[in-house]
Amino acid sequence: MNGTWLTLITVGVATFAYRISCIELGAGAGSKTLQASSRFGRMLRFVPPAAFAAIVSPAIVLRDGALLSNALDPRLIATAAALIAALVTRSVLATLVSGMIVLHAVRLLL
Amino acid sequence: MLLGVLPFGLIYGALAVNAGMSPLAVQLSSSIVFAGSAQLVIAQMLAAGGAPLVIIATSVVLNIRHVLYSASIAPHTGHLPRRWRMLLAYLLTDEAYAVAISRYAGNEKRPHPDFRHWFFMGAGLALWSVWNASTLAGVIFGARVPSAWQLDFAIPLTFIALLVPSLGDAPSRMAALAGAVASVALFAVPLKLGLFFAMLVGIAAGAAWEAYAGGARASHGPEERSAS
Numbered sequence: 601m602n603g604t605w606l607t608l609i610t611v612g613v614a615t616f617a618y619r620i621s622c623i624e625l626g627a628g629a630g631s632k633t634l635q636a637s638s639r640f641g642r643m644l645r646f647v648p649p650a651a652f653a654a655i656v657s658p659a660i661v662l663r664d665g666a667l668l669s670n671a672l673d674p675r676l677i678a679t680a681a682a683l684i685a686a687l688v689t690r691s692v693l694a695t696l697v698s699g700m701i702v703l704h705a706v707r708l709l710l
Numbered sequence: 711m712l713l714g715v716l717p718f719g720l721i722y723g724a725l726a727v728n729a730g731m732s733p734l735a736v737q738l739s740s741s742i743v744f745a746g747s748a749q750l751v752i753a754q755m756l757a758a759g760g761a762p763l764v765i766i767a768t769s770v771v772l773n774i775r776h777v778l779y780s781a782s783i784a785p786h787t788g789h790l791p792r793r794w795r796m797l798l799a800y801l802l803t804d805e806a807y808a809v810a811i812s813r814y815a816g817n818e819k820r821p822h823p824d825f826r827h828w829f830f831m832g833a834g835l836a837l838w839s840v841w842n843a844s845t846l847a848g849v850i851f852g853a854r855v856p857s858a859w860q861l862d863f864a865i866p867l868t869f870i871a872l873l874v875p876s877l878g879d880a881p882s883r884m885a886a887l888a889g890a891v892a893s894v895a896l897f898a899v900p901l902k903l904g905l906f907f908a909m910l911v912g913i914a915a916g917a918a919w920e921a922y923a924g925g926a927r928a929s930h931g932p933e934e935r936s937a938s
Contacts (some may be wrong), residue, residue, distance in 0.1 A: 622781040641778075650913045652870075695870055696864060704859075
């Protein structure tokens with residue numbers, strides 16, 4: 601078994617374990633675990649913003665490992681457009697389409 | 711909901727194939743892992759030469775949010791037989807959770823007869839089918855996308871769409887800001903460990919900001935630096 605399959609199966613098992621954890625422990629035990637270590641419960645709330653922002657940022661401001669030097673880089677402008685689209689529509693599709701259209705429009709115009 | 715999953719699956723399939731994963735691994739990942747953001751992260755990190763252990767650690771942090779969904783759904787599934795609980799747990803994605811909990815919310819008393827777990831299962835299976843079908847379409851179609859389209863940029867755009875709804879309050883925004891800055895600063899760390907640490911930094915910053923703002927809610931401006 602190579603690294604890819606090892607990774608997929610391990611992450612799959614871990615994800616299923618997360619999803620069934622409180623369901624199998626029972627509602628009482630589950631919520632007690634999360635409240636007893638309420639510090640842990642409160643920290644879980646920050647996983648989505650921290651994780652998603654950490655995934656996004658290098659793809660936007662780095663190219664070949666170095667910071668973009670041009671403030672008018674098409675990717676930065678496209679990111680701004682996508683942020684606005686996400687705020688207004690809350691839709692993955694609309695965010696994606698506006699970002700890609702602006703990326704290519706700016707690339708052709710500049 | 712299904713309309714949002716469709717492009718996400720297409721992009722995942724297309725990008726994962728272009729990132730060098732075998733089509734079979736790309737497709738089966740949609741059944742084995744069945745969590746879009748983790749699947750994209752895995753494909754991206756494999757392409758960047760990340761070590762399996764680091765990819766696993768990163769995904770395990772990213773996916774820990776499912777414990778919250780599990781805790782939130784648990785009171786509504788306790789009466790079901792084990793087979794049902796296993797199936798519903800497997801189907802408990804971000805989107806299925808959102809659909810199911812909005813169905814359960816507000817009705818503390820269980821209606822008789824209670825068919826809401828059938829609704830949950832139906833939503834989950836519909837999401838699963840669309841996710842796997844769109845992955846397959848992405849796998850087939852993805853190999854033919856010209857590189858001039860810069861489809862790789864679709865990954866950050868997709869995550870922006872996931873990020874924005876999670877920025878509801880100041881501590882969450884601080885978590886995002888710290889995570890983003892740390893991720894750029896730690897980008898050159900070997901084995902792609904930077905993303906893993908950046909997530910931890912972001913989570914810690916959010917918690918620190920919440921503790922700080924909770925203690926001194928009154929007069930401090932938003933420009934105060936938190937201990938990130």
